[in-house]
Amino acid sequence: MSSVCFAAPQADTTRIKHHLTxxxxxxxxRNYQNLDQLNQTAEYIKNVFTAYADSVSVQEYTVDGQVYKNVIASFGTENKKRVIVGAHYDVCGNQQGADDNASGVVGLLELARLLKGQKLNHRVDLVAYTLEEPPYFRTEHMGSYVHAKSLADNKAEVYGMVSLEMIGYFKEEKKSQTYPVGILSLFYGSRGNYITLVNKFGAGAFAKNFSRRxxxxxxxxxxxxxxxxALPGIDFSDHLxxxxxxxxxxMLTDTSFYRNKNYHEPTDTLETLDLTKMAKxxxxxxxxxLQL
Structure with a gap:
C-alpha cells in the first residue's frame, strides 16, 4: 500500500475551542480528589461520543472505595481487529490542564465526529481514561491499565494503540524545544514547532505503520x-x-515538559495553545x- 497525502482539513477549531473551554x-x-468534577467531565465526554459513535460504554472500577470511569466510543464495530486511540481526562493537582491533557481528550471528541459513518478497515475504540496522573501513575489503578488488561483478559484482537498526550502547544522561537539528551537538538532542532511520534525500540508493526503513514x-x-x-519521558503516558x-x-505528543513549561502548573490554560496546529x-x- 502506498502512502498518500490526506484530504483537506477536517478538524474544526471552533469546536475544539468549545470543547476545551x-x-x-x-x-x-478534574483531579482524583474531586470525584464529582471527574464524573461531570466523563458525562460530557460520553454525551459527545453518543452523538457520533456506533456504541458507547462506560468502564467503571473502584479505587479506595470510590468509583472511577473510563469512557469508550466504538466505530467500525463490524471489524474484529481493533485500534485503540486513548487520552486521559484527569489533571495533576489544582490546575486546568489545557494541554495536559484536555488537548488529547478534545482530540478524541473531534475524531468521534470525523469518524461517524466512515468505512473503516479496523474497529476503532476511542478511550477517555481516568487516573493517569499521580498518585496513580505507574499503578494498576490507571484507567489505561484497567482498559488494557480488560482487552487481554477478553482476548480481544488488538492491532495497536495510540496515546494522545499533550497535542496543543507549539512554538516557532529558537531554543523553545529541549531534550532528555542535549545532543538530540542537533538532529531534531531547537524549535518546538512539530508533533512527535514516540516509539520504543521493538514497538511492533502497528506503531511503525502508524508513524510512517x-x-x-x-x-x-x-x-x-x-x-x-528507560529514557525519561518516553513512557510518561497511557501507552505504557x-x-x-x-x-x-x-505516543503522539508535543513533547510535554521538554517544550511546554506550563506542565503541571496553573498556567496550563487554553490561551497558551495553538488551536490551528492542534487541529492539524x-x-x-x-x-x-482511514488508511490503516
Whole structure:
C-alpha cells in the first residue's frame, strides 16, 4: 500500500475551542480528589461520543472505595481487529490542564465526529481514561491499565494503540524545544514547532505503520523518536500499560515538559495553545486511521 497525502482539513477549531473551554473552565480541577468534577467531565465526554459513535460504554472500577470511569466510543464495530486511540481526562493537582491533557481528550471528541459513518478497515475504540496522573501513575489503578488488561483478559484482537498526550502547544522561537539528551537538538532542532511520534525500540508493526503513514500524509510537521523505555519521558503516558501487556503502541505528543513549561502548573490554560496546529494533529490522526 502506498502512502498518500490526506484530504483537506477536517478538524474544526471552533469546536475544539468549545470543547476545551467546557473541559477546563470548571468550578473544581478534574483531579482524583474531586470525584464529582471527574464524573461531570466523563458525562460530557460520553454525551459527545453518543452523538457520533456506533456504541458507547462506560468502564467503571473502584479505587479506595470510590468509583472511577473510563469512557469508550466504538466505530467500525463490524471489524474484529481493533485500534485503540486513548487520552486521559484527569489533571495533576489544582490546575486546568489545557494541554495536559484536555488537548488529547478534545482530540478524541473531534475524531468521534470525523469518524461517524466512515468505512473503516479496523474497529476503532476511542478511550477517555481516568487516573493517569499521580498518585496513580505507574499503578494498576490507571484507567489505561484497567482498559488494557480488560482487552487481554477478553482476548480481544488488538492491532495497536495510540496515546494522545499533550497535542496543543507549539512554538516557532529558537531554543523553545529541549531534550532528555542535549545532543538530540542537533538532529531534531531547537524549535518546538512539530508533533512527535514516540516509539520504543521493538514497538511492533502497528506503531511503525502508524508513524510512517502519519508522517507521510499529515499537514503538520512531525518527527519520529525511537528510544529505550528507560529514557525519561518516553513512557510518561497511557501507552505504557499497553506496552506492559505486549501490545504495539506509541505516543503522539508535543513533547510535554521538554517544550511546554506550563506542565503541571496553573498556567496550563487554553490561551497558551495553538488551536490551528492542534487541529492539524487531529486531522493527521484521522487520515492515518482511514488508511490503516
Amino acid at each position: 467546557t473541559i477546563t473552565k470548571t468550578p473544581k480541577p 502519519f508522517s507521510s500524509g499529515s499537514l503538520i510537521k512531525s518527527k519520529k523518536f525511537t528510544g529505550p523505555p 500499560n499497553y506496552w506492559k501487556l505486549g501490545y504495539s503502541a506509541l 494533529v487531529i486531522d493527521g490522526v484521522y487520515g492515518t486511521l
